[in-house]
Amino acid sequence: MFQSIVTYFEKQSFGVCTYLADKLNMSISKIRLFFIYSSFLAVGFPIIFYMMAVVVLDVRHYVKRIRMRIWDR
Incomplete structure (x- = not known):
């Protein structure tokens, strides 16, 4: 039960923690814990x-997708 809830939230997440972990070369769980503890x-x-x-990552992804369409023509 708990594992299904965790996988649901990981699939529905926005990817901010993953993006930051990749850029900072850290583990995703440490970034998530930082957000949780700092929120309190x-x-x-x-x-x-x-x-x-x-919002920034979503707009960035959208612009990158449009830019790829322009150069594909």
Whole structure:
């Protein structure tokens, strides 16, 4: 039961922790724990940062996809 919940959230996540872990060459679990612990300490500021990163990464992915279409013609 718990494993199915974890896999659901990992599939539905936005990829911010994965992106940061790849760029910083760290483990994904350490990045996730940092967001969780800092959310308790900073009263939600990391959640705002996370949502802004979601928007930036989504726009970046969209622009990259459009750019590839232009050069494919």
